Amino acid sequence: MDFGRQPCGEGQGRGRGDEGESGSRDRRQHPLRRHRPHLAPSQWNRRQPADAGPRPAIPRPPPPAARRRRHRPLSTTRPTQSSGPPGDGRADRVGCCRHGRLEDRGRVDRGVRRTGALRRTPVAAAPGDLAGRLDDLLGALPGPPAAWGALVWDIDAARVVYARDERRLFVPASNQKLVTTAAALLRWGGGHRFPTVVCGPPPAPDGTVAGDLYLKGFGDPTLARAAYQRRELHLRGATVEEIARRLWRAGVRRVEGDLVADDSWFDAERRVAGWRPSLAAECGALGALTVDGARAGERPVADPALHAGRALLAALRRRGVAVTGAVRRGLTPAGLPVLATVRSAPLAAILRRMDKDSDNFVAEILLKGLGKDAVGLGSTAAGAAVCRAALRECGLAPGEAFVADGSGLSSDNRLSPLGLVRLLVALRQRPDFRVTWQALAVAGRDGTVRDRLRDTAAAGNAHVKTGTLADSVCLSGYVRSANGHRLAFAIMVNGEALPIASVEATLDGAVAALAGADLPGPLRLAAWPGLRQVPVSASGLVHPRGGELQPCVQP
Incomplete structure (x- = not known):
């Protein structure tokens, strides 16, 4: 509608509907334009004469169309855990956590209103050339005949991209560390720290401790000498030098007694039953009190507690604290005062060390710690029970996984691509x-x-966990396709005398193909205004704030 132009004379201005570009700019720049629209811009700061008469009627345009109100999402959606295969009706259930409202938090459809239930909408099938290429790559594995299985799940589209023998159980090798990671996060959280304490009689005014000092460990897998921690672990955690420094600050100058190492928090088993003898060098001796990964140079030590006590004794002497006795094993008496306490790096940093570098020692120490914290037994068997409970909480059926250790060195571990x-x-x-x-x-x-995977679409893109044994090569993790679809995948190969380097190159080619694929179809997780209420278990993966759960449908 054209409202025409009004004459702009003395005491009379233009109408609001016909300001043009300059009028809009003037109104934005000068706040008085809104309060004195009947005046010309030159008269905005002048007072209206008392005898100016009535103001002329100014035609006004109709009110603009109501703007769409932008609702800020509550971000309270939590998809319930499902153990069913795609399309069985259970995989797309969504529970609500707040005010009975469902919504899609993720970047699934920015053009729709964000309050509503998640709906599984039709999508196109995976491109045949991608499935064919994966078949060609994995079906022609080098070396002797080997069993293999794979599953690629499109997290954004909630569908299977590729599947071959995905329910078959395989030896997962170090992919087992993903189970330990999940159990540790469920039990402790990323900010958990492991303490190490020194107990003993309070020092006299002259700094003399009349009695023994007790060094007690609580399962810190990264306690080390400072040089070893910087060179090998690449994190900042508790060190024996820090313990010596804290004892010095507590006034300790001389110890008239022994330095007693106490590793009673865990059991006395130094290895996991069922490990092959050839794998003995792959993990240090297990215990609740260890230093430098229970290694002396490149070889594992026989008694990790004594090794830790000797490392602290050397640090005390470098600090200037005299110890008249020797290092021995023993138990800390109840009620003895604590003279110094150090804490490990956060669990998040320890998990980075364990998963990125596939550290077997860290995984086994965490497993025993889980057992001690959950059921009061610092053993591998108790920790394995905690891991099985964590897998059930993550949607795996009891028969879909077998847990024998925390690192994957045992050939008794079993996982399927679907379970991973x-x-x-x-x-x-x-x-x-x-x-x-x-x-x-x-x-x-x-x-x-x-x-690996350099100069491919997966470089800097795929976040993976590797697994390698003489009879098992596995690769699993996350990767984003060429058109932005987020994928979770697992590829597992088992066989006798596998040519490891060639099999790894084949698996890398499969991941590179996923990263370079252009997957068809719209995103399947779309916000839908229909309301569905599904009971949410109190033991489910619900954050106390409820707002940061990602909308996902499990395979």
């Missing part, structure tokens, strides 16, 4: 998913894949 992908999707739904994401090795950048 379900675990990856469940971890992504958690509010602390960033911990898992940062713990995985980045293709072509760091960790066990520092020199």
Whole structure:
């Protein structure tokens, strides 16, 4: 509608509907334009004469169309855990956590209103050339005949991209560390720290401790000498030098007694039953009190507690504290005062060390710690029970996984590609998913894949966990396709005398193909105004704030 132009004379201005570009700019620049629209811009700061007469009627345009109100999402959606296969009716259930309202938090459809239930909408099938290429790559594995299985799940589109023998159980090798990661995050959280304490009689005014000092460990897998921690672990945690410094600050100058090492927090088993003898060098001796990964140079030590006590004794002497006695094993008496306490790096940093570099020792110590914290037994068997409970909480059925250790060195571990992908999707739904994401090795950048997948679409893109034994080569993790679809995948190969380097190159080619694929179809997780209420278990993966759970459908 054209409102025409009004004459702009003395005491009379233009109408609001016909300001043009200059009028709009003037109104924005000068606040009085809104309060004195009947005046010309030159008269905005002048007072209206008392005898000026009535103001002329100014035609006004109709009110603009009501702007669409932008609702800020409550971000309270939590997809319930599902163990069913795609399309069985259970995989797309969504529970609400607040005010009975469902919504889509993720970047699934920015053009729709964000309050509503998540709906599984039709999408196109995966491109045949991608499936054919994966079949060609994995079906022609080098070396002797080997069993293999794979599953690729599109997290954004909630559909299977590729699947071959995905329910078959395989030896997962170090992919087992993903189970330990999930159990540790469920039990402790990324900010958990492990203490190490020194107890003994209070020092006299002259700094003399009349009695023994007791060094007690609580399962810190990264307690080390400062030089070893910088060179090997690449994190900042508790060190024996820090313990000596804290004792010095507490006034300790001389110890008239022994230095007693107490590792009674865990059991006395130094190895996991069922490990092959050839794998003895792959992990240090297990215990609640260890220093430098229970290693002396390149070889494991026989008694990790005595090794830790000797390391502290050397640090005390360098600090200037005299110890008249020897280092021995023993138990800390109840009620003895604590003279010094140090704490490990946060669990998030420890998981980065464990997963990126596939540290077997850290995984086994964490497993025993889980057992001690959950059921009061610092044993591998107790920790394995905690891991099985964590897998059930993440949507895996009891028969879909067997846990024998925390590192994957045991050939008794079993996982399927389907179980691994379900675990990856469940971890992504958690509010602390960033911990898992940062713990995985980045293709072509760091960790066990520092020199793999370079100059491919997966470089810097795929976050993966590797697994390698003489009879098992596995690769699982997350990767983003060429058109932005986020994928969770697991590829597992088992066989006798595998040519490891060639099999790894084949698996790398499959991941590079996923990263370069242009997956069809719209995103399947779309906000829908229909309301569905599904009971949410109190033991489910619900953050106390409820707002950071990612909308996911499990395979």
